[in-house]
Amino acid sequence: MRKESFKAILHFVGRMLMAEGALMLLCLVPALHFGDGTALPVTAAGGFTLTVGAFVALTFRDCRTIDDRRMSYLLVTMLWVTMSLFGTLPLIATGATLRFSDAFFESMSGVTSTGATIFGSVEVLPSSVLLWRSMSQWFGGFGIILIVVALSPSLGINRYSLYTAEASGADNTGKTATSTTVTVRRMLVVYVVLTLVFIAALMLSGLHFWDAVNVTFANISSGGFSIYDNSLAALTNVQQYIVALAMLLSGVNFTLLYLFFTFRWGRIGHKLDQFAFYITLCVCAVAFVTWALHSRMQLPFSDALRMATVQSVSVLSTTGSLVADTAQWWLPVTYLFVVLALCGGMAGSTSGGLKVMRVLILLRNVKAVLRSRLHPAAVDPVRLNGKPVLPHIVTNVMVVFFVYVFTIIFTVLALMLCGINATESIGATVGCITGYGPGLGLSGGFGCYEAFTPAAKWVCSFAMLLGRLECLTVLVLLAPRFWRR
């Protein structure tokens, strides 16, 4: 816990703020183009963030090494908290919302790419705010890739050992480059190129540039904010399928995407366990939801299939874009969505939830335990991609799972104490912790979190932070031992 480490943290936070400020200033473009009178507040917010960031980064410019592992937990948490603190500025400055709890909720929902909103109607918001909302999600997704790819190898944290194994390389399948910096750059290139491709695709399908940019930003990051009151329902069928593809990819491990798009298919051939499980879950969900919509809610088959596909992908990748008002859907479908959101996308993607890799390991471990009861002496480890998973990694997965479960239970409890009813509490908790966004009841479907009490909104904001950083990174800061020398 040296002073230098704190300074280094501040340095990195400053650099991140500069990037955030620059993005805020980008919101000037629509403000000037559409002339909705928000140019001045946006400039002020962006300028302020940029200045503070530059000031902090320059003050501590000589401190760049974080020598204590503990500091990296603090760094990651600090990054997201500061990011959302400053992210409130455009919302408040433009008068989109005047309550700090609301602004913080919205901002946190953005940078954690959750997609839960407090705005009942977004179409009345100024264009700069809309772009900022979409952009904060994109930026947040960017951030999580950065953390996963860049930081985890140097951290060597147990929690990240999964990522380390998968995203950046215990074996050379994942390791796409010798230097971390190069790896980061490549991942980010994949992210940016995907964004551009989807903007182009949406424009080709007839969407205006402005809409295409916003829709892509919010979906490629598995965020879920929308610039339309009725989310994806405002788009044509083809456009919905394009967005579904974007959401699907947002839940895929970035190393896989990189290898795929650089035609190194030979190297991913035997690394597909997690991907196969992800796709299987998707297909099963689509099948059930299609059946439910078609036979239970009497929708024509093609509509049912389209809605089921788009919505299931949206849930599993924890994006949270809505193809219809899901709050009106048959209850078991909603229940299934809750479970799917908890499973989440693949490890090493922008999606939230528990991650299918963990679920896969948990399930395989059950089988291994069953076998071991019959043959107690047999050495029979859990396997992933044909290779044995180290026992301590299996246990780590379980610890993450239970911390997740406990976090969910306590969040539900906290929300109920804030006066939210049981169904709403469960929905909001799952929505916020997994990064899906919409909850159940009032906050579900096309609804919003506006009616929540300020206390409940703070709980939700905290839940989003916990969910994005996978609970333990944040919770470890609460351990007294953490702060001891």
Added chain:
Amino acid sequence: MRTAVNHRFNFAIVSRLSGQLLIVLAAILASLLALSLWADDGAAMAFAFSAAVVAVVGSLLRFGFGRHAATELRGRESFWMTSVVWLLAMLCGSLPYMFYGAEGFTNALFESVSGFTTTGSSVIARPEQLPPSLQLWRCATQWLGGLGLVLLIVAINPRLASGSLQLYDAEFSGTQQRKLHPHIAVSVSRMWRIYAAVTVAMVVALRLGGESLFQSVCLAMSTVSTGGFLTSSSGLAGANASTMTIVIVFMFLSGVNVAMIYNFVTFKWRRFWHNEELLVYTMLFVVATALCTTAFVADGNTLEDSARFSVFHVASTVSTCGFFIARPAHWSFLVSVVTFLLMFIGASSGSTGGGLKIRRLLTLVKYMRNYVTRMIHPNVVFSIKIDHETVPAEYVNKIFAFAFLYISFVIGGGFVLTLCGSNIPEALSMAAANMANLGPSPLMDAAGSMPVYSVLPLPAKLTLMVLMLAGRLEIFALLAIFSPAYNIFRR
């Protein structure tokens, strides 16, 4: 050493042992027939038919298919036997209800499953209208299931020796702790004796408190087994203060590890006082009671009402008994939440109660605490100790796997219940309550009535039955028979 897979599945031994159990059940049914004839309550025919059917099937299994059975019981057989024995007993248990004509097949089976698994969820809206002998059967199923049918078989067959450790493990899995005696058969027989003694003590106490003999026996069997069936639809509402006190004390006791009771009465107090699980169990009881009382008082009830209900309710929930009494006028949602949590935690390991079990959770929590320490200091080497004994790492893994399965079963069960028309909190709490063998689910709203399971559609009832059985057999034993490794047709 030959491994289990290398030998042909030994059908005969499974048949023989299940047959034995059925013959015991037939004997119990026959004695109830005698009682019914004596009391002339109209259920004699039902018991006669049931006893006959069970006796015939039992004899066939025991003396027919199981005549030449070896006495050795190995891995696969012990898991299969656990499931087979339970399923057979449950089918037999449903016969008296069916022959009496009180219920159809599904409902009768549900009642029987709920009884043997000591859950106490009932499809019978007015149990007081049943003949006394049938009511006694209802409570007796709970008492038999309380300590476990396999333990009953081990008690009958002390020579099962080699296999019975695994048997013991199949029903009491995850309790890994010092056995009462190095020899498993002695251990089991001691457990039965303690169990019976506690039951008799409760009957005597209730009699002294002024209850009728019939009522005392029924109530004692329901309580000591942490079952929850009652002889009246109004619950214990009309019971007097002494009965209430006795029930509370024995509910609490039945959630305690049987071994601890043994240690206590045999003056091994050192082991008694140094048991962490018992300490946590007691603390849980005290804290939860205080919380519930406070919540009730804050919501405008009198202190006396609040305290009385809270003590009873918490004792009934931590032990997963699932009795219910009249609620205070103003329900507090906090109590539902506390109930929900307690139900997941469950009673002590080695007790008749259900749930995840405190010992397991204690291990998990300790492991997680150490994990956080290791996040901060990566090179720390640690081990987990419970009662000053190290818990092996692979054991922790098993507990995690169990808890994961437990949660998955509740979530999966909840899904089927929503398919059958329940709302989400209701579905989850119903699934969790039956998985924990608690019984009445603490519905999250203030409705507060005893859930009537008879109105549920068939798939919902089936799901609940599976959950009850999975909860009672601690999942693995039940899951094993669906696992390819346990395939009986494989050599």
